[in-house]
Amino acid sequence: MTRPAPARPLYLDCDTGVDDALAIGYLLASPEVDLVGVGSVCGNVGAEQGAVNTLDLLALAGRRDVPVAVGAPEPLAGAFHGGAPGVHGRNGVGDVELPPSGARPAAQDAAELLLRLSHEHAGQLHVVAVGPLTNLALALRADPTLPARVREVTIMGGAALHPGNVSPVAEANIAVDPEAAAAVLAADWDVTLVPLDVTMENLLEEPDRDALLEAGTDLAPWLGQVLDLYFTFHEGTFGRRCSALHDPLAAAIAVGGVTATVAPRVHVAVDDTRGPGRGQTLCDLRGLYTGHPDQPGARCRVVLETDRPLAPHLLERLLTL
């Protein structure tokens, strides 16, 4: 008889956020990983609200044991512009009032939590970041030896050969804090970047939301409610109520539930100028046309294709919660 592989310790950094909520649910439902901590960062909502949302979701899933730390209230350069209420609601969870957990965030901030977990799980910790990269950058600043203790980093962010979503070329997570993204992508660790090129190809549809609403479980129906406003927002993009699965796709690639089939390992620069390209991830994909897409010395895999649609797999797992 084979013993199952031990669950890999995973730290999630997020700005909860509707699709963050799906990613949290997915990670909790995934036996391959052990969610050992969550940090919040300003992005879809403020960092404090993101932590409250995360604590509420964890409580609904019966996982009050997972520590949640509040992270950076502002990007490295400049002020926080107030999130995306038209996308995620004023409270980040689609203006749904989740049952308040009453739980308190950790005394440490998110960067401190990440550093502590990197020691506790040295060499094993998988870092998944689905918000702006401010907390990761602050942790790198506080302790530049962090990458040596991290197994790998998976990031939802950027756009490679796909238009941006907050400018013609910039994706929201990177655009909120380009300086942080530049620091994280320059650090000496293995990164998998999950950009709009693939997240915009993975959609949750109305019947999927209905299934969540009717699940009869503790968390899933709330996720179905939280998705309502987000579905309406996406009507402007896709012409029908549905939802791009940005953050859950990064989570699923980290877990191994979805596999990247085209993901060249290339140098990625982040535009941190004040010019029109600010916030763009400049992925050097010129090698796609020579048949040699990987670049020597590069440590960032840019996911351009995956092996299967995320939605059925995601739904199957969320319906267990």
Added chain:
Amino acid sequence: MTRPAPARPLYLDCDTGVDDALAIGYLLASPEVDLVGVGSVCGNVGAEQGAVNTLDLLALAGRRDVPVAVGAPEPLAGAFHGGAPGVHGRNGVGDVELPPSGARPAAQDAAELLLRLSHEHAGQLHVVAVGPLTNLALALRADPTLPARVREVTIMGGAALHPGNVSPVAEANIAVDPEAAAAVLAADWDVTLVPLDVTMENLLEEPDRDALLEAGTDLAPWLGQVLDLYFTFHEGTFGRRCSALHDPLAAAIAVGGVTATVAPRVHVAVDDTRGPGRGQTLCDLRGLYTGHPDQPGARCRVVLETDRPLAPHLLERLLTL
């Protein structure tokens, strides 16, 4: 009996250049247009060498009547870096020694020639630019009323949803003079931008080059020779000797020999910062995903798909010369 439509007057701005040479030949062989003048600009080679090459090619085609003006020796900002000898040869025409025409360029410079032609053919002139946009920017500077007299502008340049060719995101023509490109794309005229997205999809192959070499005509065999080095260069990109048809594709779209089938009319910014995105054309293609790709007030069509492969049509015309 129907009378053929009168040939449209066309000014070509180029940095001749191997693919420029093909574009010149194609335009001379196209009854739909009347090549009323050519300006040279620093790019693939220096502006003076580009004019010499152009005069030599025109003489071989028996078209010494077409005026050729030397244009800008340097980009608007910064120095000319010496061209691309590894791509186009030290002399721009693949290090082939064309029979010297002995012809002299016009007394005017290229910007002056363009302005003069815009008066002579007011409302009719089609401007086709297949090199850096320095001359067009200088003409706009000298006379901001120029756009009112130009029917339309077709530009080979930029990369929209395709990697660049001189940086991860920048194409050579725009990268040589981003300040000029920004000015040209901000001017009040109708522009068709023909970027790498489509030019890299249109290739000339070895049998095509053989056909040119064996044409038994005045110009075509020389074009076949000129292509030799360029074919070798492209081996590094495509894994075989062949040639991307950058400049001739822009010429063919201007003439109507190839039709753009997907060409959203969008706002295009040029990155003229000193950051990693310098020289990028930032085409706002977010509307592709909403089903409303055209943007109100935008005057630049970005060509993303065309109706047919250029090579057979190009070859058919070049073989007549």
